[in-house]
Amino acid sequence: MNGAHALMKTLADAGIEVCFSNPGTSEMHFVAALDAEPRMRAVLALFEGVATGAADGYARMAGKPAAVLLHLGCGLGNGLANLHNARKGKVPIVNIVGDHATTHVQYDAQLQSDIETVARNVSPGFVRTSQTTAALCQDAVDAVQAARGLPGQVATLILPADVSWGEGGQPCPPPPQPASPTADDATVQAIAALVKNGKKTALLLGGHALREPALLAAARIAAHSGVQLLAEVFPTRMERGAGLPAVERIAYLAEMAGVQLAPIEQLILVDAKAPVSFFAYPGKKSYLVPDGCSIHTLATPAQDAAASLRQLADALGASQTPPRLQAPRRPERPRGRLTAPKVCKAVGALLPDNAIVIDEAITSGLMLGVMTQGAPRHDLITLTGGAIGQGLPNAVGAAIACPDRPVIALVGDGTAMYTIQALWTMAREGLNVTAIIFNNASYSVLGVELDRVGAGEGGPKAQSQLDLHGPQLNFAQLAQGMGVHATRAQTSNDFCQALEYALAQPGPHLIEALVPESLAGAKRRVLPWLLKSLPNLPQPVAQALKRKIAP
Amino acid sequence: MNGAHALMKTLADAGIEVCFSNPGTSEMHFVAALDAEPRMRAVLALFEGVATGAADGYARMAGKPAAVLLHLGCGLGNGLANLHNARKGKVPIVNIVGDHATTHVQYDAQLQSDIETVARNVSPGFVRTSQTTAALCQDAVDAVQAARGLPGQVATLILPADVSWGEGGQPCPPPPQPASPTADDATVQAIAALVKNGKKTALLLGGHALREPALLAAARIAAHSGVQLLAEVFPTRMERGAGLPAVERIAYLAEMAGVQLAPIEQLILVDAKAPVSFFAYPGKKSYLVPDGCSIHTLATPAQDAAASLRQLADALGASQTPPRLQAPRRPERPRGRLTAPKVCKAVGALLPDNAIVIDEAITSGLMLGVMTQGAPRHDLITLTGGAIGQGLPNAVGAAIACPDRPVIALVGDGTAMYTIQALWTMAREGLNVTAIIFNNASYSVLGVELDRVGAGEGGPKAQSQLDLHGPQLNFAQLAQGMGVHATRAQTSNDFCQALEYALAQPGPHLIEALVPESLAGAKRRVLPWLLKSLPNLPQPVAQALKRKIAP
Known part of the structure; x- marks a missing residue:
């Protein structure tokens, strides 16, 4: 049995069921071995960033890794x-990067490059170049x-x-199931004591703490002990909506996060890190935990x-406390000319049961x-x-992990263009994805950031670097060119109809929401949205914030 | 003056006239500084691979580097x-990668990653993280x-x-013009002696040796001394056509390169390396120089x-020998159903004066x-x-470097999809580019390679990884979605008309050549093409080759 065949069997035995691939010549034996392993599904991407992003989405939803197959250092670069x-x-991915034959490396052929250096950027914990066919499966x-x-991590093999092509491959049995250690008793007791000491306390939930079992335990603690629940700014996967505990996310803008965190005296981390600002800004602090707040x-x-949260609930006597759950509530369907907030409103009005919502809409999704x-x-x-x-x-990966659930991806126009090739894989695999593209013809967030970093308004050349007019992209045409059904919507009604249609018809759909506005308009728009997105903000705080970040 | 402004002036003083950019928040001060420097043109790309590839094309044609502006480690990955x-x-690029503020790195924010490790993959000779505003311009x-x-090399700053935002930037004067050392006399005399020793000798020309001045000197030597001229397999930039010396390129397929190189007893490298095969194949040699051939x-x-070539010509007394030059000769316009060879024929028939031809058509461009x-x-x-x-x-970069020259890019369908976002930049900048996409709905070359690496024909799952049907891409729609005029051609006549139109009308055009075929067909087609592409191959050699690489 050659290495590739043994590897394929070993991966399947270990529970890897999908390989997202963009192969080249050095991976042809791996590709040929696919047909020998009925448990392995191969999903072709036309660009490596689609393959790696699909593996990410898959693992977030499947709760286990997929494999990725990339072609040498350049393929890895594209997938980085x-x-x-x-x-x-902290998403698990088994990242397989094909390389030249070991005997070929010395010749520095065209595609030769140092793969390991690149891999260490994303796989600090596991990068290994397999040296022999006999050792491959253990690797x-x-x-x-x-x-x-x-x-979880990205492990690069x-x-x-x-x-791969050598004979003598030896399939290996799967690794043991991973251990799940919990907080030790002393820690739980110490945290319980903190919760009871009367200080203003928040649990900062991240990672797996934003999934239902953890959320319920946290919500019991909150209901019992009066601690506040906060979620990290960009969750890997967060279960939310009617019937689940509602948790306020820390804001992207450091100024707002500062307002959220200001009253807190004790911050208890649960699979999360102490909050820091996304970028640095001149004269502003990167570390967002208020002075005097203990971590x-x-x-x-x-x-x-x-x-660990259940242990804490037990220690506090909160195990039976009913958690506060979000009541069902939907906005009305939006009316009139389409705007970015109205797109969000329409999604709220029409979201089907058990959907997977992917938010990469940057400013438009606020x-x-x-x-x-x-x-x-x-x-x-x-x-x-942030990449x-x-x-x-x-969305590709989530739809493959959960074929029976509707996937709705909300994506900005600038953002969508980095990996637009994903649409083709959606069409080829017939995935139930509704991609909503906010076309405002700008890198809106950069218009905001240009101000925030103190670089001023920018002259015409600077502005042109943030502006996606001239020509304006037509995402419906791009989607159709890749075999995906697509419509453009300019009114709220158009959009709602398109969304209802997309959700009712199987296969992928793209809805291009035309929400044009100037950069200045975007800036004017962002602040009030931000304020509205924290509906419980006391009025004086909101005013202070307004003065602080107004353009 | 802040760092960004000082940097911008320093770059412009050093002759950097164009910055291909895909910026983010950490680059906003650099972007804001663009308006202060009228000598710097900023060209926005919607994906980093477009920016870096444009800088590559620009430098190949301008003979000097452009700057690239990328956003942190992930932007560098996308551009890698x-x-x-x-x-x-060996193309010069000044690769500027924005990073978090030095004070922010410790917080491991979302976009934090180890940029230097990634950069070393492409910039082994120069990676530097600028540490202070005062030192920036010297950096x-x-x-x-x-x-x-x-x-030339990619230098990463x-x-x-x-x-960038700190005050105290000090513009620096430009570096000295680079030295151009030539071969020393002893080497020239030694090579001249080899050329005269009666053995079968070839000059292998690469890099700058494929530009007119070098080609003419080499052709004088060839005419005088009977040496053969060969070009490296994938030239950075090769001047060719009527009135210039014709030089045979070494073939991509190692089997064919072996045939080309077999008779040679002495191979003299001129800005080139000894030929090696692109990939390794089981049981085949990677090093292509025949046993007994000296280098x-x-x-x-x-x-x-x-x-150096002129010195050699002098030493041989060949300085006045008239070089053999390619006679003007064009194929006829193709007729009938369009095929990949007919597209090439049409390009030969209609190629305008002084064009820049970019060949990334893989099998279709043979x-x-x-x-x-x-x-x-x-x-x-x-x-x-090979990436x-x-x-x-x-094509973007070449057209910006040479606005008065027509640029024709021939690109495979699989290949085109990696950086399809380039079309938008062509439209925005109004570049005179004709992009010809061969749509055969497959990664054809992989069909050939699957056989060549000994992985067999591949079952249906393997075949599906090489096949771009289901859905077939529509490149004309993709182009139109990015504001580029586009047509699809199914007949030779359609294609010729579209090409004539594109060459006559300013701005970018895309012609999608529909040249469908099966993978098996592609394999059947490749061999005869390869044989035809070496027209002087003796019949017995051709037969031997046929037996060797026939599927």
């Missing part, structure tokens, strides 16, 4: 941004084990062509968040959280690593 | 493949100097946001190839060399690093 997002989201098992432990950890990302808060329960996937181009590929 | 192609082509001058020396170096990539051999003189740009997705971005 979405592997970065997976790394930051693969080690990669699977590294990927799917807690915290570099696969030289001759290791404590109930569960690290290497520990079972839900079990109202999404509020508008879908009481919608039927759903999973929310967000941009964990835009995650949304459409994530 | 085309930086790799530039590295392999930039060092980067320019590193990039544009011989051999990592620019933390606070170094000698007239000029390394760090030396002036043209001057006849391009033969068909354009006697066409009006032109520059040919090829895929130097597909180079062609369309290269």
